[in-house]
């Protein structure tokens with residue numbers, strides 16, 4: 001076979017192999033094999049030495065033509081394969097924006113926070129200001145200014161974590177009474193405040209005690225404020241939280257910072273007053289402490305008890321949550337078992 005025929009044959013072979021290449025790796029192999037230094041075309045060109053001077057340029061020309069043709073075919077095929085690879089990649093990475101998304105688990109406010117928010121919202125709607133105090137408090141605000149001098153026996157009711165001899169973890173939110181009374185400008189009208197927050201007591205945790213829990217303090221001080229205002233206010237709170245058919249009753253009690261002091265009961269929402277296990281067959285459930293602000297408290301904060309007076313109350317959102325949802329162990333609220341907590345999710 002002459003060189004020219006051999007070249008023609010290689011051309012056909014090469015074109016076929018190029019055509020059959022199904023990926024970039026293969027086309028690269030074909031290029032090395034056909035056009036490389038050790039390839040058959042180079043080999044043919046080497047054989048040109050033996051041709052006559054007349055034939056050499058013709059064969060040479062043809063060889064160049066075959067090489068160019070194969071080079072061009074390889075480049076075309078490579079471009080085609082690259083495009084196909086790109087198309088496949090794009091196809092694979094297509095995002096169908098109409099598919100439903102993967103839902104992201106969303107947190108919900110803690111059940112006690114829900115109660116706090118509900119109470120605070122209610123009071124804000126009645127024009128109360130919200131005052132959030134510090135959990136680390138001075139002893140004078142936690143006790144003295146609330147009419148609890150040193151060695152007062154009622155201090156024992158609230159076993160205290162002391163930080164220093166004069167600084168403590170507040171045992172109640174009541175210190176905000178003194179702090180707000182001191183700050184308030186009574187020429188601008190009465191003081192109406194609500195103060196939610198965490199409080200601390202040196203209690204051993206059990207089903208009904210926790211060394212940290214929540215309180216919401218409320219206070220209204222102005223002119224001509226009576227116990228009837230207190231009762232009416234508490235009724236609004238009780239009805240908005242537990243149901244609008246409930247009644248409130250006040251029982252005499254003792255708190256150092258109020259005089260008279262009361263404990264407020266609401267109609268048992270479970271039996272509506274008939275008597276059941278929840279209300280220990282009394283028909284009533286105790287929900288908070290309250291009273292008329294003690295003249296000493298007003299005086300110590302620079303407010304004249306002859307001119308101004310009012311009521312205060314302190315309620316426990318933890319207890320409210322236990323009552324409302326029939327939770328019998330307060331520790332459940334603080335152990336953060338999501339199986340327990342998600343029961344109270346509002347969105348479900």
Ligand code: DAH
Pocket residue numbers: 171172173174217218255257258289290291312313314315
């Ligand atoms: N601070 C009281 C407590 O922790 C609760 C309380 C009772 C607050 C009567 C008041 C109140 O404002 O008037 O036991």
